[in-house]
Amino acid sequence: MLCRKKNIFNNSFGSLQDALVIKMNNDAPAPFSVIFDLDGTLADTSGDLIAAANRCFADRGHKNVLDPIADQATAFAGGRAMLRLGHQRINTDRIAKAVEADFPDFLKAYEEHIDVYTTLYENVTPTLDRLAGQGFRLGVCTNKPVGLAHILLKKLAIADRFAAVLGADSLAVRKPDPAHLLETIRQVGGVPEKSVLIGDTFTDRAAAKNANVPCVLVTFGPTGRDVAKLKPQALLDHYDDLFALLAKLLPL
Numbered sequence: 001m002l003c004r005k006k007n008i009f010n011n012s013f014g015s016l017q018d019a020l021v022i023k024m025n026n027d028a029p030a031p032f033s034v035i036f037d038l039d040g041t042l043a044d045t046s047g048d049l050i051a052a053a054n055r056c057f058a059d060r061g062h063k064n065v066l067d068p069i070a071d072q073a074t075a076f077a078g079g080r081a082m083l084r085l086g087h088q089r090i091n092t093d094r095i096a097k098a099v100e101a102d103f104p105d106f107l108k109a110y111e112e113h114i115d116v117y118t119t120l121y122e123n124v125t126p127t128l129d130r131l132a133g134q135g136f137r138l139g140v141c142t143n144k145p146v147g148l149a150h151i152l153l154k155k156l157a158i159a160d161r162f163a164a165v166l167g168a169d170s171l172a173v174r175k176p177d178p179a180h181l182l183e184t185i186r187q188v189g190g191v192p193e194k195s196v197l198i199g200d201t202f203t204d205r206a207a208a209k210n211a212n213v214p215c216v217l218v219t220f221g222p223t224g225r226d227v228a229k230l231k232p233q234a235l236l237d238h239y240d241d242l243f244a245l246l247a248k249l250l251p252l
Helices: 002-027 046-059 079-089 095-112 124-133 146-155 178-188 202-211 224-230 239-249
Strands: 033-036 137-141 164-166 195-199 215-218 234-236
Touching: 033 178, 046 079, 046 095, 079 095, 095 146, 124 137, 124 239, 137 178, 146 164, 164 178, 178 202, 195 202, 195 239, 202 215, 202 224, 215 224, 215 239, 224 234, 234 239
Parallel strands: 033 137, 033 195, 137 164, 195 215, 215 234
Antiparallel strands: none
């Protein structure tokens, strides 16, 4: 009988402990979160993107339509932007139809050679590790198809740093629609008022503005410091500078 009472007491005490832990977790303040764009923000993917687009044009009998240096900014605007530019250069009739016809082949070519030229920007990996070590929740919000985003992040050996990865096809909408960014923040366990978006283009700036989230734009892309014209809350010249910027933008 005494044993039964002891077991009952222990079970009750265990339940009380569990309840207290749950309450403490529920009452705990939301963590800070940093959400990253992928192409042009974490990694220079332009070389592989342009190579995939050029394969589509080669299949049509046109070689090296896009230049990996001169057309870098177009590469970061997406696959359809590159195909559209290329078809304009080769004077294709009914460009919109040609772009859509080539797009599946572009995605296939890109997936097959996704990391030939692609490299992370300097100090990305140690910066992600430091952020995680200080309790930040990290996520990726990209207009790249989510399957390709996962493949690339694994190839770059940084996939495990992110609590959530949302791509162009993860939701019914994509950046600059604020729902894309807000859902990424939610999935990493954050809240908008304690989050920041790191990106490189007008699309990122508009998504952050629409979501009422601070935006940092990197300056090491093809347009350099011209991104200042988009009026982000801050500019990032090097990942070593990110922590100082976060201290100014977030209520740390």
